[in-house]
Amino acid sequence: MTQLVGPSSTAVTIALLAGPDATASTLYGMYDLLGSAGRDWELLTNGRMGEPRLKPVIVSRDGCGFRAANGAWIEPDATLDECLAPTVVCIPDLFVAPEARLEGYAEEIAWLRTCRRDGALLAAACTGALLLAEAGLLDGEDATTHWAYCDALARRFPRVRVHAHRSLVVAGEGQRLIMAGGGTSWVDLALFLVARLVGVDEAMHLARIHLIDWHQDGQQPYAALTRSRQVADACIARCQVWVAQHYDTPSPVAGMVRLSGLSERSFKRRFKAATGMTPMEYVHTLRLEEAKQILESGDAPIDEVAEQVGYSDPSFFRRLFGRRVGLTPSQYRRRFRAMRLRLQ
Template sequence: MGEPETRDKATIALLAGPDVTASTLFGMYDIFGSAGRDWELLMHGRPGESLLEPVIVSRDGRGFRTANGAWIAPDMALAECPAPLAACVPDLMIAPGASLASYAAEMAWLRDCQAAGALMAAACTGALLFAEAGLLDDQDATTHWAYCDALAQRFPRVRVHAHRSLVVSGEGQRLVMAGGGTTWQDLALFLVARLVGVDEAMHLARLNLIDWHREGQQPYATLSSSRQIEDACIARCQLWVAEHYDTHSPVAGMVAVSGLTERSFKRRFKAATGMTPMDYVHTLRLEEAKQVLESSDAPIDEVAEEVGYADPSFFRRLFGRRVGLTPSQYRRRFRSMRLRLQ
């Protein structure tokens, strides 16, 4: 990762807009403020000097209530913020494809920060604001797995990596994005490692029991897309296959339900869903397999047969390619999680 970056004032600005998620905003604030301070308290009984200065900034600096009801009291307005060492956008509670036109002032501030050489970081759906501001054109990027398709469709110049939990790109590697959920922790540790040093990042990981998301987002993603309803004929077929995906010839069954010729059906299905009929069947089968692996101890071969695969070896290969873990690895990770929650 190289030597830590240094500037006159180690300010990390956390952008707070009306759609910000408070847990990510304050979680990142705590991690950055902890750098240099809390490990010394733990080891020697006295706090050390904070090495980073996190500040919460907003358009006008006034307090506001977020979409999920939390109260945010920013430290300052955008115009009052000194040139930050890094500018961070926490995740936003917005729908995929939602307009961000109301964030014009925030986007202008982000462009100014980038032009001044700041390290630009976005957690989860915060990457959508980067894209809207034009920061991701012709760059690698990631965001929450459920928003990757919307990001790629709306901003075709952005190279979206849906499976990765952390992406570093841009000139000087100054664009850093984390995927969904708690990958903001990976992002915060990465920034501390880059700005302060790897040892301090390791201290914070130990102090906060943070485990890096080594497998990326892929194992957590829901494979099947939401049911589209604009084409009534295809929607009817999707309803049918949701109940019959484990049959021997589900695509032939959908063709029969559609009343179309096989060629017309396949063309129309792909146009409506963006997937071939067989790919759609695979997503349904694998999503069901994930549920079975989480909730039962059935042998892998039985799981394969239950969801419609007569060849267990084909099921294992397909599962590994689509999910990013083998069926056994997936079960070890998520079966134990489900049991603890139960």
């Protein structure tokens, strides 16, 4: 049986931070992918293990094993104090609600600030960017996170320039802040790190080994455009329920105004305060989300789809869809219709 060789003394150390809200899938997925750089291509093509070029190390505040947020067991390799000078720090995603505040991270935040001060490259996958923001390390910088958390990140940290549509953002002095968006875009992050630390050829090797397809269109096509229904303002909540069933009517905003019993000006002000969107913006999100479902599940012509969701001008629908979704309706159908058919 072939023995797995350990990383050499020249391998670059990458600390994977296992915080209280860590999930095991991203943490160990990054551990495996980064650890295979320099090692696995040689095994597959020449029959012998290559020399690992990167040394991933799982670190936590006390080094003790713990049950992850998703129930899996995480066994760290070292404490924060034992990993004082990593070349790279990666923060995997955190299993928290979009509006939740990160509590109990004082030790991790202090450690991240020290690593940043000492010149480490800081990378975050998905919601891991929330911890960088909490540490004040994203102030005045470009950033991204999972599409469902971008609004909350922008509201809580107004000094951060959040790019919701991008699946990868490189920022900061010396480009030492790297963030990936949602879901499996941590794979893009890992490949980017391999390209930067080892070389583009090795990153391409890993992409070929693991059948990785870069998220070149960003995360915008995957995002759900609608927001959670708010219930604090009962009048507006009632209008949201109504418009969810009547968004395809000719004048849905006027219908909501009538239902509310308010003046048009007062209604629009209260709706924006409650939802963060104007009434018409909200209608557009409902219509486009329904259009996405129709495009995924059927073969109706684009003009017919536009009419079904309430747009009498197909060209306006195409422009709006492209601007909000990041793909044309036809491109969206080609990508996601095929995916749905395979799953069915």
